[in-house]
Amino acid sequence: MSFVLHKTKSDRVIDTFLYIFLTLFGLATLFPIYYVFVMSVTPIEVVLQKGGFVLFPTKITFEGFAAIFASKVLPQALKITVIVTIVGTAFNLIVTALTAYPLSRKQLPGKNIVLFLIVFTMLFSGGLIPLYLTVNATGLMDTIWALLIPGLITAFNVLIMKTFFDNLPDDLEEAAKVDGSGEFTTLFRIILPLSKPIMATLGLFYGVNHWNTYFAGIMYINNQDLKPIQVVLRNMLQAQNVSQELMVQNPALVQQLPPETMKMAAVVVTIVPVIAVYPFLQKYFVKGFLLGSVKG
Incomplete structure (x- = not known):
């Protein structure tokens, strides 16, 4: 005999809130790592064109790693x-x-x-x-x-x-x-x-x-x-x-x-x-x- 646990509306709301919160928290944690990597492979001219902040690089270079x-x-x-x-x-x-x-x-x-x-x-x-x-x-x-x-x-x-x-x-x-x-x-x-x-x-x-x-x-x-x-x-x-x-x-x-x-x-x-x-x-x-x- 098996029992199926049905979630109430309030349970689903809480679960949705937790998923959203954990997703945003995870993205906030990963963003500094992502930004450091982006800056390491972005040419300086692209950085200057974007005002010093690049989220999605249009050009990639690995000269920094080679150096x-x-x-x-x-x-x-x-x-x-x-x-x-x-x-x-x-x-x-x-x-x-x-x-x-x-x-x-x-x-x-x-x-x-x-x-x-x-x-x-x-x-x-x-x-x-x-x-x-x-x-x-x-x-x-x-x-x-x-x-x-x-x-x-x-x-x-x-x-x-x-x-x-x-x-x-x-x-x-x-x-x-x-x-x-x-x-x-x-x-x-x-x-x-x-x-x-x-x-x-x-x-x-x-x-x-x-x-x-x-x-x-x-x-x-x-x-x-x-x-x-x-x-x-x-x-x-x-x-x-x-x-x-x-x-x-x-x-x-x-x-x-x-x-x-x-x-x-x-x-x-x-x-x-x-x-x-x-x-x-x-x-x-x-x-x-x-x-x-x-x-x-």
Whole structure:
């Protein structure tokens, strides 16, 4: 026997209002990204003809992208950021899983004390100066490890992953022990394959954080070859001479190119990878976050 739920007139009005509101909100969110892309591919003469505001470009040029990739600085910064994002996210997930899994076991001695110390770090920080002195004393300054080690683990993400592990059936671990599996075998062969939602969710958190890393780049890195892309982008946006800031190998390539076009092209290069990756993780995102936030 099936029941059909009929919506009342007021329900349909509310649904229509919500759809309209969410559509307008989505368009308002996407518009800045669209406008930056349009400005990056629109010739300067078209921009001047339109009074500095172009919504639908009549002509398209990719000279801005050619100019920034012909530079010495931005491709190197992009390379460093990609390495830090991939390697750093992998390290983050491994260390977070190795921390959260023992804390999810009921028989772990002193588990409550460790959890208290983890939560304590979320409420009180050691401060910026001790962090800088620690990085300096450990010899991480001006190395790529300065972009990886200080943020290797996040207390909030540990708690989310621990809660997800808490929701997994205890029978899985007991069956693994009966089969002679050790703790590491149980974690990497059984637990983690069942934890794709939370791994994808936290991987997105860690990955976006690494991609947008700026603070570590200005605090710990003086070597221009190790600067992440966000630091280079900020310097580029504030520079009076963009071609000089980027050390373009062929100045003639940007001689007639307005600085704003190159700046917009650099912004597009910075945001596109994150936007491109998110759709592949979206199906895991909500599920993993909810399962890792609420213990059933």
